Amino acid sequence: MRALLFFVFIILIFVAIRFTLKRINQISAEADSEERESAPVSDDVETMVACEVCQVNLPKSEALVIKLSENAEPHFACSEAHLKTLSNKLN
Ligand SMILES: [Zn+2]
Missing domain, CATH: 2.30.170 (Ribosomal Protein L24e; Chain: T;)
Known part of the structure; x- marks a missing residue:
């Protein structure tokens, strides 16, 4: 029974880490696309x-x-x- 609880605990930690990594990737991807969206604006600055x-x-x-x-x-x-x-x- 203890081994099973330990196993469930490990799985929970694994899931939590995966969720956090996914969230971090999502945030940096959003930041990247925002950068890409704002980049053309600086190219548009007129002479x-x-x-x-x-x-x-x-x-x-x-x-x-x-x-x-x-x-x-x-x-x-x-x-x-x-x-x-x-x-x-x-x-
Ligand atoms: Zn004038």
């Missing part, structure tokens, strides 16, 4: 450009761009008005 008239920084996608020629460096402006000022300055 900021400064308006050449007022020096305001804005995302490149929102900036207005002038290129004097196909190979010329682009010039950025924050608004239509500054785009006009900039093109007057450049020409």
Whole structure:
């Protein structure tokens, strides 16, 4: 009878350890997938450009761009008005 109780006790400990290990794996897997989900966000950080008239920084996608020629460096402006000022300055 004592041997049986001991055997049951061992099995309980084994089950408890397995459950704990499983839980730890689950938690680290969750942390990994969270990391993977948040990683693209840092890749999405947009290049900021400064308006050449007022020096305001804005995302490149929102900036207005002038290129004097196909190979010329682009010039950025924050608004239509500054785009006009900039093109007057450049020409
Ligand atoms: Zn501006």
